[in-house]
Amino acid sequence: MYSFFRIIRFALQDIGRNLGLSTMTVFILLLMLLSINTLWSMDVMTKEAVRLVKEQINISFYLTPAISDKSVSEIKSYLATFPEITQVDLLTRDQVLQSFKTRHQFSAEVLDALSELGGNPFGPTLVVKTKEPGDYRKIIQAVSVPEYDPLIEGKSFEGHEEALDRIQTITNRIERVGLGLSLLFALISFLIIFNTIRVAIFTQRAEISIKRLVGANNWFIRGPYLLESLIFTVVSVALTILIMYFATRYLDRYVSVVFPNGFSLTNYYSSHMLYLFGIQTVAVLLLTVFSSSLAMRRQLKV
Amino acid sequence: MIKLEGVSKFYSPTAPVLRDINLTIAPGEFVSVVGQSGAGKTTLVKLLIAEERPTKGQIAIGDWDITGIASSIIPYLRRQIGVIFQDFKLLPKKTVAENVAFALEVAGERSGRINQVVPQVLNIVGLNGKAGRYPSQLSGGEQQRVVIARSLVHRPKVIIADEPTGNLDSINTGEIIEILKKINEFGTTILLVTHNREVVNHLRRRVITLANGEIINDDAEGKYVL
Numbered sequence: 001m002y003s004f005f006r007i008i009r010f011a012l013q014d015i016g017r018n019l020g021l022s023t024m025t026v027f028i029l030l031l032m033l034l035s036i037n038t039l040w041s042m043d044v045m046t047k048e049a050v051r052l053v054k055e056q057i058n059i060s061f062y063l064t065p066a067i068s069d070k071s072v073s074e075i076k077s078y079l080a081t082f083p084e085i086t087q088v089d090l091l092t093r094d095q096v097l098q099s100f101k102t103r104h105q106f107s108a109e110v111l112d113a114l115s116e117l118g119g120n121p122f123g124p125t126l127v128v129k130t131k132e133p134g135d136y137r138k139i140i141q142a143v144s145v146p147e148y149d150p151l152i153e154g155k156s157f158e159g160h161e162e163a164l165d166r167i168q169t170i171t172n173r174i175e176r177v178g179l180g181l182s183l184l185f186a187l188i189s190f191l192i193i194f195n196t197i198r199v200a201i202f203t204q205r206a207e208i209s210i211k212r213l214v215g216a217n218n219w220f221i222r223g224p225y226l227l228e229s230l231i232f233t234v235v236s237v238a239l240t241i242l243i244m245y246f247a248t249r250y251l252d253r254y255v256s257v258v259f260p261n262g263f264s265l266t267n268y269y270s271s272h273m274l275y276l277f278g279i280q281t282v283a284v285l286l287l288t289v290f291s292s293s294l295a296m297r298r299q300l301k302v
Numbered sequence: 303m304i305k306l307e308g309v310s311k312f313y314s315p316t317a318p319v320l321r322d323i324n325l326t327i328a329p330g331e332f333v334s335v336v337g338q339s340g341a342g343k344t345t346l347v348k349l350l351i352a353e354e355r356p357t358k359g360q361i362a363i364g365d366w367d368i369t370g371i372a373s374s375i376i377p378y379l380r381r382q383i384g385v386i387f388q389d390f391k392l393l394p395k396k397t398v399a400e401n402v403a404f405a406l407e408v409a410g411e412r413s414g415r416i417n418q419v420v421p422q423v424l425n426i427v428g429l430n431g432k433a434g435r436y437p438s439q440l441s442g443g444e445q446q447r448v449v450i451a452r453s454l455v456h457r458p459k460v461i462i463a464d465e466p467t468g469n470l471d472s473i474n475t476g477e478i479i480e481i482l483k484k485i486n487e488f489g490t491t492i493l494l495v496t497h498n499r500e501v502v503n504h505l506r507r508r509v510i511t512l513a514n515g516e517i518i519n520d521d522a523e524g525k526y527v528l
Contacts, residue, residue: 003410006407013395013396014395017395018395207393207394207395209391210391210392210393211393211404211408212377213351213353213380213385213387213391214380214404214405214408214452215377215378215379215380215381215405215408215409216377216404216408217374217377217408218374220377220408
């Protein structure tokens with residue numbers, strides 16, 4: 001018990017008496033954490049933007065005007081069985097007609113032509129949304145069966161196939177670049193933190209040897225350094241949370257312009273705070289403890 | 303008390319640093335180990351504090367065979383021996399009192415006892431008024447006194463002094479030797495490693511002379527003969 005309290009006292013004493021080194025260590029940890037969080041925020045915003053783009057995409061199945069309500073329900077139920085599909089909306093014949101009229105309200109020729117035809121020339125429309133743009137091809141194929149083919153007049157996908165493919169390629173590429181950048185940054189952060197802690201321990205190598213020569217056991221020597229690692233980690237994560245709070249609040253006014261759906265970085269960080277900063281605390285702590293243990297190993301052999 | 307039997311140390315197979323050392327030091331003795339640079343004096347000290355292991359032979363301190371001592375046990379051995387180094391080896395970020403107290407803290411001594419003993423030991427080495435100073439604020443002689451206080455504080459039965467006066471002027475050298483003599487008078491065994499001729503001749507105690515890793519002379523009341 002005496003040893004435990006002494007280890008705490010030595011750790012606090014070390015931090016206080018090596019204030020320059022302690023500040024520098026916390027500063028570097030803070031910079032790394034801020035960089036990681038900046039990259040994380042960019043990744044979150046990119047994903048949100050990609051999600052928004054994907055959300056805008058849908059395909060429509062234009063059904064024949066003569067189709068019965070039973071057949072419409074049958075096709076709708078059939079589409080709903082696919083796990084790739086997130087939403088199937090039915091536009092009735094009247095709704096399609098109304099939508100057409102609204103769309104062409106300033107085009108007298110089109111409206112005149114519609115009157116010439118008499119009645120409602122449109123069939124109902126099924127609007128389908130899938131999880132990924134790549135899923136549309138599969139749905140189109142699934143619906144192109146002899147049973148349903150005569151009931152479907154057209155598909156909006158036919159004209160947009162190339163555009164959808166391109167969106168899929170771009171979003172895949174963005175996600176891959178984001179992952180690559182995150183991994184690269186994680187590696188850089190790992191190396192910088194690892195070396196910072198090693199340098200901090202290296203500057204105290206003489207002291208470690210002396211403590212060993214005076215009869216201190218390994219835990220009595222390691223303890224204060226491990227505790228210091230914990231303190232540096234907690235302080236740097238706490239400062240990161242504080243800075244990120246003010247930074248996201250400031251940035252949100254610009255983010256809201258880009259994301260009209262109400263996406264906010266502050267809300268994102270608030271709702272993921274435990275997860276995000278928990279992971280960062282554990283990762284930095286493991287890294288600092290691992291680095292300091294490795295750096296001390298040599299000196300402890302005396 | 304200290305016994306070495308057929309001890310040899312090789313850092314490389316062709317270059318022995320110590321060769322077939324047989325030595326017994328009785329409790330309460332004051333023994334000087336002399337020899338030129340490279341004679342093996344410091345290696346002998348390193349073997350006694352288990353900083354190095356012998357290549358051959360056996361080493362015992364009291365009833366404790368430390369020849370193949372496990373790393374985890376070394377701290378317990380070092381708490382039984384007081385070691386004084388030529389380069390002091392004080393913790394620079396700790397005060398004089400903290401440096402001395404550290405030797406007791408590592409052994410798990412109670413704080414009350416530490417607060418009682420440290421001022422007493424600092425008084426013995428004449429540093430009572432400088433307990434709150436840092437090593438960098440002390441002269442070489444004062445720093446060596448702190449080292450002696452640290453080596454004394456846990457009342458070891460053996461003190462090993464490796465060139466304790468190597469960095470000191472003649473006045474400080476005399477004072478340090480007088481302190482060591484006093485400690486010896488209270489029954490502590492002293493092993494003094496030195497190449498200071500005046501110190502050895504002044505002491506008129508047992509002198510072991512090393513040359514090329516071998517004991518070439520062992521006189522009960524010897525002189526510096528090299």
